[in-house]
Amino acid sequence: MARIVQCVPNFSEGRDKDIIEKIVEEVRKTEEVKLLDYSPDKDHNRCVVTFIGEPEKVIEAAFSACKVASELIDMSKHNGEHPRMGATDVIPLIPISDVTMEECIEYSKELGRRIGEELDIPVIMYEKSASAPNRENLAAVRRGQYEGMAEKLKDEKWSPDFGPGNLNMKAGVTAIGARMPLVAFNVNLDTDNLDIAKKIAKGVRGSSGGYKYCKGLGIEIKERNIVQVSMNMVDYTKTPLYRVFDTIEREANRYGVNVIGSEIIGLLPMNALIDVADYYLKIENFDYGQILENRMFE
Amino acid sequence: MARIVQCVPNFSEGRDKDIIEKIVEEVRKTEEVKLLDYSPDKDHNRCVVTFIGEPEKVIEAAFSACKVASELIDMSKHNGEHPRMGATDVIPLIPISDVTMEECIEYSKELGRRIGEELDIPVIMYEKSASAPNRENLAAVRRGQYEGMAEKLKDEKWSPDFGPGNLNMKAGVTAIGARMPLVAFNVNLDTDNLDIAKKIAKGVRGSSGGYKYCKGLGIEIKERNIVQVSMNMVDYTKTPLYRVFDTIEREANRYGVNVIGSEIIGLLPMNALIDVADYYLKIENFDYGQILENRMFE
Numbered sequence: 001m002a003r004i005v006q007c008v009p010n011f012s013e014g015r016d017k018d019i020i021e022k023i024v025e026e027v028r029k030t031e032e033v034k035l036l037d038y039s040p041d042k043d044h045n046r047c048v049v050t051f052i053g054e055p056e057k058v059i060e061a062a063f064s065a066c067k068v069a070s071e072l073i074d075m076s077k078h079n080g081e082h083p084r085m086g087a088t089d090v091i092p093l094i095p096i097s098d099v100t101m102e103e104c105i106e107y108s109k110e111l112g113r114r115i116g117e118e119l120d121i122p123v124i125m126y127e128k129s130a131s132a133p134n135r136e137n138l139a140a141v142r143r144g145q146y147e148g149m150a151e152k153l154k155d156e157k158w159s160p161d162f163g164p165g166n167l168n169m170k171a172g173v174t175a176i177g178a179r180m181p182l183v184a185f186n187v188n189l190d191t192d193n194l195d196i197a198k199k200i201a202k203g204v205r206g207s208s209g210g211y212k213y214c215k216g217l218g219i220e221i222k223e224r225n226i227v228q229v230s231m232n233m234v235d236y237t238k239t240p241l242y243r244v245f246d247t248i249e250r251e252a253n254r255y256g257v258n259v260i261g262s263e264i265i266g267l268l269p270m271n272a273l274i275d276v277a278d279y280y281l282k283i284e285n286f287d288y289g290q291i292l293e294n295r296m297f298e
Numbered sequence: 299m300a301r302i303v304q305c306v307p308n309f310s311e312g313r314d315k316d317i318i319e320k321i322v323e324e325v326r327k328t329e330e331v332k333l334l335d336y337s338p339d340k341d342h343n344r345c346v347v348t349f350i351g352e353p354e355k356v357i358e359a360a361f362s363a364c365k366v367a368s369e370l371i372d373m374s375k376h377n378g379e380h381p382r383m384g385a386t387d388v389i390p391l392i393p394i395s396d397v398t399m400e401e402c403i404e405y406s407k408e409l410g411r412r413i414g415e416e417l418d419i420p421v422i423m424y425e426k427s428a429s430a431p432n433r434e435n436l437a438a439v440r441r442g443q444y445e446g447m448a449e450k451l452k453d454e455k456w457s458p459d460f461g462p463g464n465l466n467m468k469a470g471v472t473a474i475g476a477r478m479p480l481v482a483f484n485v486n487l488d489t490d491n492l493d494i495a496k497k498i499a500k501g502v503r504g505s506s507g508g509y510k511y512c513k514g515l516g517i518e519i520k521e522r523n524i525v526q527v528s529m530n531m532v533d534y535t536k537t538p539l540y541r542v543f544d545t546i547e548r549e550a551n552r553y554g555v556n557v558i559g560s561e562i563i564g565l566l567p568m569n570a571l572i573d574v575a576d577y578y579l580k581i582e583n584f585d586y587g588q589i590l591e592n593r594m595f596e
Contacts, residue, residue: 004594034355052594096590245579261582270591272567277573281543284559293396293568296302296332296350
């Protein structure tokens with residue numbers, strides 16, 4: 001199987017095309033790494049870059065891009081609508097194929113160590129890589145933003161995991177962490193009754209007592225005159241798509257409503273769908289190694 | 299997406315390990331080609347080799363292995379239980395990922411041309427690559443076996459598509475052709491009544507009026523005291539797994555019997571299962587390009 005990690009760093013530059021291209025070029029030129037997307041946002045003055053590849057090479061590309069960002073972006077002059085604290089604001093690392101979360105955490109720490117030591121940038125590890133529970137949530141890590149970081153880092157609760165103990169005035173602070181891939185999964189209902197979508201969303205999402213790794217909202221799709229349960233599946237290995245889909249279908253039927261379709265928005269790991277096939281076909285003892293494509297790159 | 303073709307050549311040597319290893323080594327040493335399996339059979343005096351890879355490289359590996367086989371195997375001295383006509387008896391080429399059947403047919407012809415011209419072996423193209431309907435079926439192509447080929451090739455109906463018009467006494471004749479991947483798919487029923495499995499198999503298989511690209515039999519699984527509809531899905535793009543599974547489930551219910559599980563034997567292309575997930579989740583407008591792993595090698 002191919003070992004694949006996804007990386008989605010956010011850089012604090014969304015206006016200067018020259019700077020954006022120079023950062024992205026570091027990813028593009030790294031072998032065994034595939035640049036999938038980069039979307040600069042002028043209002044946020046921020047650019048989200050998405051790439052995948054062999055884990056060591058992904059780390060290398062992320063480090064190089066972060067280095068260039070630290071040279072070309074001056075946080076003391078940065079403004080934009082999105083909360084931010086560093087030239088490279090955050091680097092999420094996501095295990096996609098044949099890489100465990102534990103390995104991904106190790107890769108994130110290796111990257112954090114290099115950025116801290118070689119680039120002299122304070123690094124706070126977050127999400128699955130957090131060194132303490134208060135650091136798991138990115139919003140909490142970033143609270144106070146760049147302007148508040150000189151002060152915040154003095155608090156032992158927020159002392160950097162890697163790099164200097166003080167703010168890097170130019171490059172700010174970088175958050176790095178491993179997290180599960182997120183699958184944007186929406187289920188459409190043949191009614192215009194928003195209450196039904198809201199009730200079902202409340203039933204399936206973890207925050208109100210439903211499936212732990214499902215976040216969901218009921219919304220209207222006005223152009224189609226239907227409603228939708230719009231979800232983020234934040235760990236498809238523990239809260240699989242088929243279980244949530246089946247529950248939505250049953251609950252919809254209870255209101256005399258049918259599921260007319262679903263949508264996968266953006267990208268997802270193959271296994272999130274293979275698990276669905278495995279479930280509905282009731283396959284006994286299926287092994288991901290039986291998939292020919294997985295054998296190609298093992 | 300990675301472009302992948304599978305190749306499963308059959309060589310007429312199942313006893314001499316040294317010869318077998320020399321043939322297999324040609325595959326093993328080809329870059330961007332992955333040897334998956336080789337299984338020599340002493341009674342058949344035959345070895346089936348399975349490998350996958352980038353199409354051009356697969357052709358190269360198949361040609362090299364065929365060349366070595368033509369040097370090391372003497373068909374005039376061959377005996378074995380399995381019908382055979384050449385040192386390299388047959389080379390099936392199978393499109394797995396991001397390669398169309400039409401492209402695969404072209405690759406098979408390129409391979410046929412090279413084997414015919416450079417190795418001086420008569421080549422008959424079969425299955426999807428056949429130049430006439432009577433050549434589609436491998437058993438028909440091979441009828442008469444090595445011993446009958448000198449005579450058979452004189453018949454215009456069987457004149458080689460590539461290479462010399464006469465038998466190569468040492469290497470025999472090679473059949474080459476593109477075909478769809480075959481998925482071995484079995485569905486288990488919670489009854490020991492073999493008649494029910496047989497009736498259902500008859501209902502779903504193409505030969506008796508069922509799904510065109512499904513072959514099936516009802517068999518007993520004595521150690522589990524159940525019966526099984528044992529199938530070969532010979533074109534999952536036209537007769538998908540979910541449709542056959544659903545039909546079996548409905549027909550089983552008609553006899554008061556339940557489907558308790560299914561089995562995938564051996565390897566299958568990813569899309570055969572992605573299509574199943576797409577169906578049961580009723581995904582609207584799904585694109586294989588949304589699968590992260592497919593983006594890695596495009």
